[in-house]
Amino acid sequence: MWARGSDTVDAVNRLHENTVYLPGYPCPPSLRASSDLGAVITGSELLLMVVPTQYIVTTLGEAAKLLQPHQVMVSCSKGISLASLETVEELLERLVPPEFRSRLAYLSGPSFAAEVAGGQPTAVTVAAKDDQLAARVQALLSNPRFRCYRSTDVIGVELAGALKNVLAIACGISDGLGFGNNARAALITRGLYEITKLAVARGANPLTMSGLAGMGDLVLTCTGDLSRNRTVGLRLGRGERLQDIQASMGGAVAEGVPTAVAIRTLARKLGVECPIMQGIHRVIHEGANAQEVVTEVMSRELKPEVAPDIIKGVIANGSNTNLMEVLAAAGPPQTPAVAEAPPPALKATALEGAAATAARNPRSILCDGGRSGEREDGAMRTATVAVLAAGAGAALGAAVVAVSRWRR
Numbered sequence: 001m002w003a004r005g006s007d008t009v010d011a012v013n014r015l016h017e018n019t020v021y022l023p024g025y026p027c028p029p030s031l032r033a034s035s036d037l038g039a040v041i042t043g044s045e046l047l048l049m050v051v052p053t054q055y056i057v058t059t060l061g062e063a064a065k066l067l068q069p070h071q072v073m074v075s076c077s078k079g080i081s082l083a084s085l086e087t088v089e090e091l092l093e094r095l096v097p098p099e100f101r102s103r104l105a106y107l108s109g110p111s112f113a114a115e116v117a118g119g120q121p122t123a124v125t126v127a128a129k130d131d132q133l134a135a136r137v138q139a140l141l142s143n144p145r146f147r148c149y150r151s152t153d154v155i156g157v158e159l160a161g162a163l164k165n166v167l168a169i170a171c172g173i174s175d176g177l178g179f180g181n182n183a184r185a186a187l188i189t190r191g192l193y194e195i196t197k198l199a200v201a202r203g204a205n206p207l208t209m210s211g212l213a214g215m216g217d218l219v220l221t222c223t224g225d226l227s228r229n230r231t232v233g234l235r236l237g238r239g240e241r242l243q244d245i246q247a248s249m250g251g252a253v254a255e256g257v258p259t260a261v262a263i264r265t266l267a268r269k270l271g272v273e274c275p276i277m278q279g280i281h282r283v284i285h286e287g288a289n290a291q292e293v294v295t296e297v298m299s300r301e302l303k304p305e306v307a308p309d310i311i312k313g314v315i316a317n318g319s320n321t322n323l324m325e326v327l328a329a330a331g332p333p334q335t336p337a338v339a340e341a342p343p344p345a346l347k348a349t350a351l352e353g354a355a356a357t358a359a360r361n362p363r364s365i366l367c368d369g370g371r372s373g374e375r376e377d378g379a380m381r382t383a384t385v386a387v388l389a390a391g392a393g394a395a396l397g398a399a400v401v402a403v404s405r406w407r408r
């Protein structure tokens, strides 16, 4: 193992424990640490590269030229370069000798280091452009406690792993502000949509986003308190300053902090709308008030859940023929009902229809009285809202009514 600091090298060699970055988890006695990068690179067949993204170029630098085609390098870093907006794949392909490019693989997925070190069951994705290389790394790294799946969608796996860190900060902020489970679930879901849009725009397979590197790692880091990114968000939400939080982390990294900057620029370049990620950038890097950003993001123009241009992107980039056929047959998504609110003249008819439906179902409750609508040429066009609900779901209806009153 190569380590930058002599204290880490000493701790691993003498105490057989990484007391600096992973205390409490013994290392195998056969593991030797060294700060001689050249010697570690030339003496190994399979190299795991786990340097934080912003330091890859300065750390690997000239040593990358030592890599030989009989070796394999697997990157486990999750980020985007702030300096160049490159993914780790693009950084490494630039640094290594041309004949080594086909020897690069990427490991990503829900895998807190402490749980892996503690032997907890873990599943991850190993991606390489060459399926045979991915299969070889998969076989080498898998064991009954660590199961690797393989993929050839390198850009998808890379972007999913990098972008989930920004969303983990967002979920931390939400929880730190005292928002509830609904807010966290909305952030995860709409965040995954933003990740998917960006990744598809870069040529990723959309199905990768529902896999271990996408949904898997997103759920882990947005909900698991072992996440450094989520912890940074929690502390921000409770009112601490980013500089103070980072200064107290003992050198540990939260990749989402620089990735939030990189992704804002990348999203603009790709022309992809990412309101949540942009909002997070404003909170952590521009000092915006998190409560106000949440209100702004929630009050944006109402829109379909899935934009028609995403469907086109899926069709262009998806490798699953069946999915493409299904999506093509489905056509563009329907505009949500609120945009189709009936004009005032239809008010009575809409209410009568709802009441008739309620009468047919003895378990339903008709909660009337709210009015909702959309703003049109400066005037509010309204329609009666009738909420049909049974049990706890009725509370949702009440909330919808309250929101529509507030909007007016």
Ligand SMILES: NC(=O)C1=CN([C@@H]2O[C@H](COP(=O)(O)OP(=O)(O)OC[C@H]3O[C@@H](n4cnc5c(N)ncnc54)[C@H](O)[C@@H]3O)[C@@H](O)[C@H]2O)C=CC1
Residues within 6 Å of the ligand: 004, 005, 021, 050, 051, 052, 053, 055, 059, 076, 077, 078, 079, 111, 112, 113, 114, 251, 252, 253, 254, 255
């Ligand atoms: N810790 C985890 O659970 C997981 C981390 N990763 C990824 O692994 C990568 C590394 O993260 P961790 O090992 O967790 O880091 P860490 O937060 O445990 O430790 C910080 C690391 O950054 C290095 N570092 C600090 N300043 C540096 C500099 N100027 N130049 C070079 N290196 C410097 C330190 O030597 C140390 O190795 C990140 O991209 C992270 O997203 C991926 C999966 C799981």
Ligand SMILES: O=C(CO)COP(=O)(O)O
Residues within 6 Å of the ligand: 078, 109, 110, 111, 112, 113, 165, 168, 217, 220, 221, 226, 227, 228, 229, 230, 253, 254, 255
């Ligand atoms: O990527 C991780 C687990 O899969 C680690 O997340 P954090 O960097 O937020 O701790």
